Amino acid sequence: MTADLAPGDVVAERTVDLTRESLVRYAGASGDFNPIHYRDDVAAAVGLPGVLAHGMLTMGLAVETIVPWLGDSGRILEYGVRFTRPVVVDPEEGAQLRIVAKVGTVDDDSARIDLTVTHNETTVLGKAQVRVRRA
């Protein structure tokens, strides 16, 4: 499946709809109960445009896009991101994230997969790169 990889190939993509419930669920699962992720009043008081998705939630759901393609998540050798833009999750509309995973570079043993994560046409993660074992 990863035998013929060429830079630019799209290996996986998906759309994830986040709601406020998603944020509460992630808070409970991860233990990150920072109230900026579920309380509008606290978000406003610290000058944010609204309740934000946890950066680690965006990072976590982004990489899962490629797991079914990889078959074995143990093939992931390294994964890093920069949190460049906040994802505001509207209480009624939620927030839609689009993830596209493309081959960046390929060498003998591993490949670099570049993840592009967008919300409202804006990229929210910078340098979201996954190094994967090829076989």
Next chain:
Amino acid sequence: MSPVNPDLVGRTFPPTAPYLVGREKVREFARAVFADDAQHLDPEAARTLGYADVVAPPTFAMVVQDQTLQQLLAEPDSGIVLQNVLHAEQRFRYTRPIVAGDELTGTLSVTGVRAIGGNAMVTSEAEIRDAAGAHVVTATSVLVVGEGEQ
């Protein structure tokens, strides 16, 4: 002046108390990050891939890393106040994935404190090992710490 004590660089904290990774916790975390692949949920599917039990999603390591960062925040001379902290970068380097049944400890080292304007960028590495002492994953985070309200 940087709000963060530059003497933190090079400081290493004691290993965290062992964290036992439970199967239901892995499933709960997997649902929370929209990870619906069977290896995260179904022990049989995980065994087919050669794992003893369900495989945690790649970013599950942050649950242990977070315990190490709590140590840093609790350090009385750090100058770091939680409300003024922004997560700027995150990286994981894996030897193997985390699997239900693992007993993990994290050891945090502060590797850099850099002043930028009135803020500081604090880089730290949490080395996560299993009960046998074997390396599982290293989690590196860059936090931007502001001065906040005085």
